[in-house]
Amino acid sequence: MIKETDVLIIGAGAVGCAIARELSVYGRRITVLEKEADAGFGASGRNSGVVHAGFNNPSGSLKAALCREGNRGFEKLASDLGIGFLRTGKLVVGNTERDLESLTRLKIQGERNEIDELEILDEEEIRRREPALRGKYALWSGRTGIFDPFEYTLALAEDAASGGVRFLFGHEVKSLRREQDGIRVLAETSAGDPAEFLSGIVINAAGVGSARIFRMTGKDTYRVLPCRGEYHLLEKGSFGSIGRPVYPVPDPEKGVLGIHLTPTLHGNLMIGPSAEFTEDPEDMANTAPVMEELLAGARYLLGEDCSFRLIRSFSGIRPRIVEKDGTPVTDFRMEEDPDLPGMIHLLGIESPGITASVPIAKRVAGMLREDGSQPQDRLLTERDRSRFPRVKEAAGGRMICRCETVTEGEILQAVENARKLGALPTMKGIKNRCRASMGSCQGGFCTLDISRLLKDKAGIPTDRLTYDGPGSELFTGVLKGGEDQ
Numbered sequence: 228m229i230k231e232t233d234v235l236i237i238g239a240g241a242v243g244c245a246i247a248r249e250l251s252v253y254g255r256r257i258t259v260l261e262k263e264a265d266a267g268f269g270a271s272g273r274n275s276g277v278v279h280a281g282f283n284n285p286s287g288s289l290k291a292a293l294c295r296e297g298n299r300g301f302e303k304l305a306s307d308l309g310i311g312f313l314r315t316g317k318l319v320v321g322n323t324e325r326d327l328e329s330l331t332r333l334k335i336q337g338e339r340n341e342i343d344e345l346e347i348l349d350e351e352e353i354r355r356r357e358p359a360l361r362g363k364y365a366l367w368s369g370r371t372g373i374f375d376p377f378e379y380t381l382a383l384a385e386d387a388a389s390g391g392v393r394f395l396f397g398h399e400v401k402s403l404r405r406e407q408d409g410i411r412v413l414a415e416t417s418a419g420d421p422a423e424f425l426s427g428i429v430i431n432a433a434g435v436g437s438a439r440i441f442r443m444t445g446k447d448t449y450r451v452l453p454c455r456g457e458y459h460l461l462e463k464g465s466f467g468s469i470g471r472p473v474y475p476v477p478d479p480e481k482g483v484l485g486i487h488l489t490p491t492l493h494g495n496l497m498i499g500p501s502a503e504f505t506e507d508p509e510d511m512a513n514t515a516p517v518m519e520e521l522l523a524g525a526r527y528l529l530g531e532d533c534s535f536r537l538i539r540s541f542s543g544i545r546p547r548i549v550e551k552d553g554t555p556v557t558d559f560r561m562e563e564d565p566d567l568p569g570m571i572h573l574l575g576i577e578s579p580g581i582t583a584s585v586p587i588a589k590r591v592a593g594m595l596r597e598d599g600s601q602p603q604d605r606l607l608t609e610r611d612r613s614r615f616p617r618v619k620e621a622a623g624g625r626m627i628c629r630c631e632t633v634t635e636g637e638i639l640q641a642v643e644n645a646r647k648l649g650a651l652p653t654m655k656g657i658k659n660r661c662r663a664s665m666g667s668c669q670g671g672f673c674t675l676d677i678s679r680l681l682k683d684k685a686g687i688p689t690d691r692l693t694y695d696g697p698g699s700e701l702f703t704g705v706l707k708g709g710e711d712q
């Protein structure tokens with residue numbers, strides 16, 4: 228049976244969720260199709276978590292304008308969504324006269340982009356602000372901040388769901404075509420069943436999968452070149468105190484910001500990301516040579532005698548887009564298909580895409596309104612958010628994850644929130660919601676306790692518990708003693 232909807236969004240990353248939330252004020256039927264088991268499993272949960280200021284992007288670009296807008300509105304957005312955000316400032320550090328020239332050029336570009344609080348610092352001032360840092364010159368950006376990208380993406384999704392948006396997880400879009408009364412979208416569920424939808428408007432917010440969706444319309448204008456960024460995550464307090472993101476001078480040839488150090492809101496430090504092109508847009512491996520490269524990048528900023536206690540490595544994929552003839556697309560592309568009215572593609576949404584996610588959503592909302600105007604923020608600010616309580620508010624019961632001090636109550640609230648969103652409760656989704664198993668033991672001590680709790684109090688049989696969806700079952704067989712877990 229074909230399901231009808233007014234707006235169909237492909238992808239539950241920060242961009243798809245922000246669009247769903249923005250459009251939810253119109254009271255139309257909005258459906259989000261996501262191939263993964265939960266929101267934020269793509270690039271939106273695999274990045275540096277930096278709210279960029281906007282000085283790195285060429286003046287006049289959409290990236291510069293939407294990043295600045297996202298940055299300026301972030302305090303208000305974080306307060307509306309009830310999530311954490313810290314305006315820490317950031318340092319871009321160099322050592323040579325050439326670096327100083329690059330930093331000065333970045334500052335000029337930033338000023339052209341109307342970014343405030345940019346300043347060139349000397350060695351003494353660098354040390355005063357970040358005593359552990361090496362470097363002779365730095366560009367200081369007072370507008371940069373940090374946030375938790377899992378918390379952010381899930382809060383956008385929950386807010387959209389509170390506004391009536393329907394999320395269907397485990398639904399991978401396979402094809403689409405124009406019909407007389409709308410666009411017909413064919414998806415396949417994670418159980419292998421077909422699911423058909425008919426919608427007047429379809430928004431392609433599929434991140435690294437967006438070029439594939441674009442090709443489903445019969446055109447080959449764009450190709451995606453997946454560019455993987457690998458990270459190390461350090462144990463809390465394992466390296467002195469770096470209080471703000473610290474970057475090297477970017478190499479314009481590579482088109483990325485370089486291996487940097489980013490503190491998280493929770494007290495960890497991240498080193499990364501690298502930049503390597505991969506064949507497979509889903510290949511999120513961590514590789515030995517890059518692991519070494521990341522440590523070398525950190526030592527460049529902190530000195531050779533540094534040592535780090537690593538607890539985990541992970542990676543994310545940038546959806547780098549090129550035109551058919553190989554010409555790089557360096558800006559965000561947001562366009563309606565002239566041959567398929569109602570079909571909107573968002574392509575090349577790489578950094579600063581998460582900073583810019585709400586401004587991108589507002590632009591999309593404007594594209595859909597005849598007068599081009601954007602919806603009123605007031606309606607979103609005043610939304611009733613009681614349906615998805617913050618997990619911390621549910622603290623209570625036994626302590627299950629000792630590294631991150633997460634209780635039974637928080638884990639069960641995480642499961643309930645996932646279910647209300649329509650997501651499959653998975654270990655990764657629980658971790659992203661309440662941080663259970665995110666600490667120094669990485670679940671070594673608490674995974675069994677979590678699985679027992681889920682079996683006894685959330686009705687999730689142990690042999691059905693997955694890390695991030697079907698195919699990633701955590702337990703098989705029978706344990707010693709004959710117990711089925």
Ligand SMILES: Cc1cc2nc3c(=O)[nH]c(=O)nc-3n(C[C@H](O)[C@H](O)[C@H](O)COP(=O)(O)OP(=O)(O)OC[C@H]3O[C@@H](n4cnc5c(N)ncnc54)[C@H](O)[C@@H]3O)c2cc1C
Nearest residue numbers: 238240242262269270271274277400434436456580581582
């Ligand atoms: C290494 C790295 C570091 C970054 N650092 C920052 C930073 O510090 N600050 C910043 O602002 N930005 C940063 N970014 C960029 C930012 O993460 C992205 O721009 C942003 O997350 C893009 O969001 P999205 O929703 O477009 O994509 P995604 O989060 O990837 O979401 C797309 C979703 O579409 C789904 N999907 C794909 N194909 C299909 C299909 N056929 N059917 C159904 N669903 C489908 C995917 O499963 C995915 O969940 C970084 C990116 C990377 C990779």
